[in-house]
Amino acid sequence: MQLAKSFEQAACMIVLLATQQPTIPLTADVIHERIGGSATYIRKIIRKLVVAELVTSTSGNNGGVHLARSPEEISITDVVTAIEGPLQSFPDHGYFDQVFKDVEPVADEGTKVVNAIFAQADQLWLTFLSQQKIATLIKELLAVQEIPVLDWTNQSDDKMMQLNQLLTRMRTD
Amino acid sequence: MQLAKSFEQAACMIVLLATQQPTIPLTADVIHERIGGSATYIRKIIRKLVVAELVTSTSGNNGGVHLARSPEEISITDVVTAIEGPLQSFPDHGYFDQVFKDVEPVADEGTKVVNAIFAQADQLWLTFLSQQKIATLIKELLAVQEIPVLDWTNQSDDKMMQLNQLLTRMRTD
DNA sequence: GCGTTTTTACTCGGATACTAACTGTCCGAGTGCTTTCGG
DNA sequence: CCGAAAGCACTCGGACAGTTAGTATCCGAGTAAAAACGC
Numbered sequence: 001m002q003l004a005k006s007f008e009q010a011a012c013m014i015v016l017l018a019t020q021q022p023t024i025p026l027t028a029d030v031i032h033e034r035i036g037g038s039a040t041y042i043r044k045i046i047r048k049l050v051v052a053e054l055v056t057s058t059s060g061n062n063g064g065v066h067l068a069r070s071p072e073e074i075s076i077t078d079v080v081t082a083i084e085g086p087l088q089s090f091p092d093h094g095y096f097d098q099v100f101k102d103v104e105p106v107a108d109e110g111t112k113v114v115n116a117i118f119a120q121a122d123q124l125w126l127t128f129l130s131q132q133k134i135a136t137l138i139k140e141l142l143a144v145q146e147i148p149v150l151d152w153t154n155q156s157d158d159k160m161m162q163l164n165q166l167l168t169r170m171r172t173d
Numbered sequence: 174m175q176l177a178k179s180f181e182q183a184a185c186m187i188v189l190l191a192t193q194q195p196t197i198p199l200t201a202d203v204i205h206e207r208i209g210g211s212a213t214y215i216r217k218i219i220r221k222l223v224v225a226e227l228v229t230s231t232s233g234n235n236g237g238v239h240l241a242r243s244p245e246e247i248s249i250t251d252v253v254t255a256i257e258g259p260l261q262s263f264p265d266h267g268y269f270d271q272v273f274k275d276v277e278p279v280a281d282e283g284t285k286v287v288n289a290i291f292a293q294a295d296q297l298w299l300t301f302l303s304q305q306k307i308a309t310l311i312k313e314l315l316a317v318q319e320i321p322v323l324d325w326t327n328q329s330d331d332k333m334m335q336l337n338q339l340l341t342r343m344r345t346d
Numbered sequence: 347g348c349g350t351t352t353t354t355a356c357t358c359g360g361a362t363a364c365t366a367a368c369t370g371t372c373c374g375a376g377t378g379c380t381t382t383c384g385g
Numbered sequence: 386c387c388g389a390a391a392g393c394a395c396t397c398g399g400a401c402a403g404t405t406a407g408t409a410t411c412c413g414a415g416t417a418a419a420a421a422c423g424c
Contacts, residue, residue: 002264061378095185
């Protein structure tokens with residue numbers, strides 16, 4: 001049981017967008033250059049994030065995507081449900097009811113019991129991940145106190161060096 | 174993100190075997206008649222349970238499968254890992270490292286952080302389900318204090334009526 | 347009657363198709379900024 | 386100088402193709418109990 005590969009890519013996008021200057025939206029192409037993989041599929045993933053209202057996209061020239069709310073208000077659970085839909089780990093095909101179908105007093109209580117158990121387990125998983133915000137994730141990731149903001153659109157090596165310098169400066173503070 | 178359909182079937186088998194007279198092993202065919210679905214695939218699932226040492230199978234005439242240990246000592250987690258293997262909900266394709274590949278001081282710490290978070294969430298899920306034993310599940314399922322034992326091999330309607338009577342008697346006690 | 351062979355009823359485990367979900371591609375259409383053009 | 390038209394750079398969203406994990410089938414081989422057989 002594993003999340004889809006696209007979830008990992010989606011999470012990367014959110015992180016990317018969180019460190020992007022809010023004034024400059026990111027193009028699907030720029031995102032793709034950073035994350036790699038299939039350029040067209042990246043768009044499909046972006047679309048899911050738009051539908052889930054985690055990011056906003058603007059059409060036309062100089063368009064692109066940017067976060068819909070601050071990284072402090074986006075949890076990992078948000079990203080998971082955006083990509084995968086509501087979580088239900090137990091695949092209910094009614095086999096339990098089938099087995100005990102002629103045991104009359106039990107009727108179709110079978111799956112209900114099992115479903116309830118898994119619903120609890122799922123809830124534990126979800127609530128834990130809902131406490132993990134993108135903001136704290138990035139801070140851990142880059143080992144800094146505050147989220148650095150830069151412009152990923154500018155791809156020159158200089159910018160990359162600037163980020164490195166920025167990071168080390170932030171860490172030593 | 175969902176468990177495989179075969180997990181549900183596997184769980185049913187364990188329940189079935191738990192209520193089976195320990196002296197009489199169950200044939201793959203008998204199990205199939207109760208659970209339904211594909212007869213040959215049922216065998217593959219049984220095989221997984223055997224490899225995971227949840228059930229034991231004996232070859233030859235009058236052979237079949239029976240539980241390897243008591244239902245009190247089998248947890249839902251055991252069944253999950255028997256069918257799905259070790260749980261790792263985060264699909265680690267290294268995208269995070271890819272994004273920050275030229276941010277030198279971070280190096281390949283990216284996936285480690287994310288992996289750690291999901292490992293915690295998974296652990297919560299697993300430990301909760303490891304506390305849910307098959308024995309208690311069955312008791313809830315059938316609304317009885319003790320697990321009823323019968324012979325599923327005998328398929329006559331009489332036996333089914335006997336079970337129903339047995340259950341109502343156990344409940345009123 | 348007793349040991350050996352055959353039959354029978356199972357499991358074992360690999361090779362092979364089928365299927366659905368996920369992944370990836372393609373293309374026509376829409377949107378808004380920018381530029382061009384005519385008066 | 387100003388408004389309308391054309392061009393451009395993007396996104397939108399659906400239709401379609403490829404890939405992979407899970408599902409399902411088939412078949413030859415192995416194993417142990419029971420039945421049949423021979424002396």
